[in-house]
Amino acid sequence: MRGQVPSAPILSDAARSTATERLALLRSVCGASASERGCDTCPAGTDFPNDQLNVKEVFYGHFLSARSEDAAVGFLGCESHASGLGGTLLLSKQSNGWKLMALRPAALVDDCKKLPARDGHDVLVCFGQDSHQGVISRYLFLLDFAFQWNREDGLDTFLMVTDSAEGCVLIGSPQELVAGTIDHVSFAPVGRIAVEARLGRITSDEFQTVAEHCRTGESTPNPLGLRLTTVPRTYTFFFNGKSVRPAPGNPAIVHTEAIPPETAALVPGNYTAADGSFSIPVPYTFRMVRDPRKSPSPACNVMATVCLFYPGDGRTQAAVEISKIDATSESACLNPEHLPGRSSRFVPGDYGYSSGLGGGPAKYGFWTGESGAYRVDQSVSRVWHGDVCYQVAANIAHEGTTAVDDDRIGHDLMRVVGEFRFPKTQ
Secondary structure: OOOOOOOOOOOOOOOOOOHHHHHHHHHHHHHHHEEOOEEOOOOOOOOOOOOOEEEEEEEEEOOOOOOOOEEEEEEEOOOOHHHOOEEEEEEEEEOOEEEEEEEEEOOOOOEEEEEEOOOOOEEEEEEEEEEEOOEEEEEEEEEOOOOOOOHHHOOEEEEEEEEOOOOOOOEOOOOEEEEEEEEEEEOOOOOEEEEEEEEEEEEHHHHHHHHHHOOOOOOOOOOOOOEEOOEEEEEEEEEOOOOEEEOOOOOOEEOOEEOOOEOOEEOOEEEEOOOOOOEEEEOOOOEEEOOOOOOOEOOEOOOOOEEEEEOOOOOEEEEEEEEEEOOOOHHHHHOOOOEOOOEOOOEEOOOOOOOOOOOOOEEEEEEEEEEOOEEEEEEEEEEEEOOEEEEEEEEEEEEOOOOOOHHHHHHHHHHHHOOOEOOOOO
């Protein structure tokens, strides 16, 4: 499967192709089975010819020669895991339409920059990633369709980082837990490629002391799981019009793989109420505000007992909010006519992010309207425990014109909400 990356590190040159353009390209590949989204059959030479092809990005350029008019079409499907689960089709414009010229498995053109070669034809520098048994590889490669290529050659990779921390997998000899991301790739001045990465590692012995915090398969990065401290590293390469070569003085690289420095583990903390009534883990990435009245924010109501801020920016704020609610009975707690301090309009039901809370929770997902310049979404769990009503909420506040991945943030917040606990002694 393909690993996850927070955002694309390359400012891509992918075309904003229309449905009509994609259909014309794909008809030259798979005929009548083509649609603007892909093909019901796969081209000859792929691992699974009876599979479906799903088109990704399209890049137009002069990829075969300085005068040719070509299109590189990225796709998923048709290829085995060993062949990257997809690849790229190279089509060239002829007098009677597009013609398939080459197939490059594993070289998925999804996040790429177009550069000129010595003779004027175009090449692509691309970011790719893959994961296998909990280990993610993130890499940069050069794709030159004018170069004679054999399937056995594989990708022309010039930098790779490895991350086994997300999958909690020790690798290497001696065994280590490693973390690595490629965060940004710049291409100025022409011919220079600067790569900003973050890397870290801990030894097997260090991992054993914190292994209980490893949690996989929930989110990336996992807000409640073990993570590693990483340090920034900058790698410089030069494209000479034919190949990519490392600049002198780069941080340590063996072959093409960046070597991470030894760092440390990051584990979540814990917040216990002053009266000992409840506790909740605090992810290392979150900031805790013990008294929201002294630090007002659109993401947390001033009535909150504690506010756990999700890492964000001034235009988007998110938090887990914990409050004690004035309710005199379990029924009033779990079936309110309104939710104090937020909105009188709510929709009872499962908001889809959290597992059940102990104590018999009632769940409400609802729109809360405006808070100054912000729009606020809130999902709430209510718990009646020890004759006290507790409200644990996940709040996302963002400026009205700001695009935000509410699902991803909400998932991370609700994982924390789902860990709300009462001491076992009570």
